[in-house]
Structure formats: structure tokens, C-alpha cells
Amino acid sequence: MNETDESIRVAVRERYASAALSVSSQGASCCSGAAPDLGVGEGFGSTFYSVDDTGALPAAAVLASLGCGNPTALATLAPGEVVLDLGSGGGIDVLLSARRVGPTGKVYGLDMTAEMIELARMNQAEAQVTNAEFLLGTIESIPLADESVDVIISNCVINLAADKDVVLAEAFRVLKPGGRLAISDVVLQRALPEDLRGLMLLWTGCIAGALVIDDYEAKLAAAGFVDASVTPTLVHDRDAIERLATGVTFPEGIEPARVYAEYDGAVANAFIRASRPR
Numbered sequence: 001m002n003e004t005d006e007s008i009r010v011a012v013r014e015r016y017a018s019a020a021l022s023v024s025s026q027g028a029s030c031c032s033g034a035a036p037d038l039g040v041g042e043g044f045g046s047t048f049y050s051v052d053d054t055g056a057l058p059a060a061a062v063l064a065s066l067g068c069g070n071p072t073a074l075a076t077l078a079p080g081e082v083v084l085d086l087g088s089g090g091g092i093d094v095l096l097s098a099r100r101v102g103p104t105g106k107v108y109g110l111d112m113t114a115e116m117i118e119l120a121r122m123n124q125a126e127a128q129v130t131n132a133e134f135l136l137g138t139i140e141s142i143p144l145a146d147e148s149v150d151v152i153i154s155n156c157v158i159n160l161a162a163d164k165d166v167v168l169a170e171a172f173r174v175l176k177p178g179g180r181l182a183i184s185d186v187v188l189q190r191a192l193p194e195d196l197r198g199l200m201l202l203w204t205g206c207i208a209g210a211l212v213i214d215d216y217e218a219k220l221a222a223a224g225f226v227d228a229s230v231t232p233t234l235v236h237d238r239d240a241i242e243r244l245a246t247g248v249t250f251p252e253g254i255e256p257a258r259v260y261a262e263y264d265g266a267v268a269n270a271f272i273r274a275s276r277p278r
């Protein structure tokens with residue numbers, strides 16, 4: 001891993017450790033009334049889930065939801081299947097999937113941020129889910145055997161990875177032949193100037209590291225996946241980008257107005273589907 005990739009990983013881990021701690025401390029102090037500000041804008045979080053889904057989960061699992069869609073609605077999970085959630089955060093998608101695959105199935109949540117894994121395990125205990133396991137590790141080096149997983153889900157994580165090719169190759173490796181990928185992620189509908197992609201706070205906020213749709217599809221094909229599709233579900237306009245960039249100090253020479261104009265309508269939440277051939 002080169003220095004830039006390592007600095008991305010450190011910044012991403014810092015941001016999500018702090019989000020996990022805000023949720024845990026809110027839980028510990030209890031009933032403070034206001035939800036913690038996790039620095040996500042509209043179009044992110046638990047709004048993509050039905051009340052039936054969220055109502056049955058621990059409050060902290062819902063509060064910690066930082067996704068950009070609902071991959072559990074996209075993946076048609078069957079009883080007995082093995083599921084892996086890449087970047088499982090506070091565990092919302094793992095806990096929902098565990099219910100769908102039932103006692104004969106198993107769901108793994110993988111996350112590199114120790115504070116998120118701790119929060120997810122607390123949520124698992126509270127939800128009394130026994131067919132799930134949270135693993136501390138990176139999605140660039142998945143700690144599972146080849147061809148051991150039926151379905152990979154992920155929610156707003158792959159955009160954060162410095163090297164998407166490595167992540168997709170790992171996903172392909174652990175999927176069984178015929179296995180499915182069902183992902184929610186942020187994508188770009190057009191390319192952006194290179195100097196705007198290196199803005200770390202926009203990267204850790206799930207924007208600057210997003211792939212252009214055609215590149216996403218090309219990378220899925222290069223990793224060996226078939227039947228790949230990337231479908232935008234919600235486009236972020238200038239106001240949304242401005243809200244997401246709240247608190248970002250732009251480097252000298254980068255005008256915020258130019259950033260907002262360039263990103264306006266370029267960033268979208270999307271569903272990504274693909275399969276490993278049989």
C-alpha cells in the first residue's frame with residue numbers, strides 16, 4: 001500500500017471511529033433527545049429502511065446507519081445463505097440480513113474500525129442475533145476462505161477504498177460460483193477534475209472517492225463479474241453537496257463555489273448488482 005492509500009485509510013478510520021463513539025456515548029448517556037450529528041447529509045442514513053425493519057432493531061444500530069441505500073432490499077436473500085457485508089459499520093444491514101437468512105444461514109460483517117465493530121457487537125447482543133459475526137479487518141484483504149459466500153452486500157463503503165480493483169478482486173475470490181453482489185454506493189455520473197478528488201474530507205464523506213459509472217462497470221468486469229449494472233437512485237444537487245461539505249476547509253487555490261458547481265448533479269447514490277459466473 002502506498003502513502004496516499006495509507007493516509008486515506010487513516011482518515012477514513014478516524015472519521016468513522018468518531019461516528020461510532022458519538023453513537024455509543026449517546027447510548028451510554030441515554031435519552032439526550034437529539035440524534036448525534038454524524039456529519040452525513042440528506043440522502044444518507046436510515047431513511048432507506050422500512051419502519052418494520054428499523055422498529056425491530058436496537059436504536060443504536062439505526063442511529064449509526066451511514067449508508068446510501070438499503071442493500072438488504074436489493075439482495076434477494078434466501079434461508080440458509082452465507083452473506084458478507086463489506087464495511088458493516090454499526091451493523092444495521094448485518095442484523096437485517098441475519099433475520100432473512102434464518103438460523104441455518106450466517107452473516108459476516110467486516111469493518112476496519114475497531115470502534116464500529118464494538119458498537120456492532122453491542123447491537124448484535126441487544127438484538128439477540130446469534131447467526132452473525134463481526135470481523136475486524138479490511139475489505140482489501142477479506143479474512144474468509146475462497147468461494148465461501150453466497151451474497152456480498154455493502155452500503156456506502158467501496159467509494160471510501162483507495163484501491164477499488166483490490167476490493168473487487170477480493171469480493172470475487174470469496175464469492176461462490178454463481179454468488180451475487182448487491183451494493184449501495186455513491187457514484188459519479190461524470191468525471192470530475194483531478195484536483196477536486198484529492199480533498200480528504202470529501203473523500204471520507206463518501207464523495208471524492210466515488211467512481212464514474214462506466215469505470216465502476218469496467219472494474220467489475222475486469223474482476224471477473226458478469227451481469228453488472230450500476231443504477232443511480234438519488235442525485236445530489238449543489239445544495240446537498242454544500243451541506244455535505246460543511247466544516248470542510250478547502251486548500252488554497254480551491255474555490256468552494258467551483259467545488260459545488262463541479263459536483264452539482266454529478267454525485268448520485270446507486271444500486272450496483274453483479275454476479276460471479278457459475
Ligand SMILES: C[S@@+](CC[C@H](N)C(=O)[O-])C[C@H]1O[C@@H](n2cnc3c(N)ncnc32)[C@H](O)[C@@H]1O
Nearest residue numbers: 016065066067087088089111112113138139155
Ligand atoms: C459510510 S460508513 C457505512 C457503514 C455501514 N455500511 C452503514 O450502512 O451504516 C463506512 C464504513 O466502512 C468502513 N470502512 C471504510 N473503508 C474500509 C476498508 N477499507 N475496510 C474495511 N472497512 C472499511 C468504515 O470503518 C465505516 O464503518
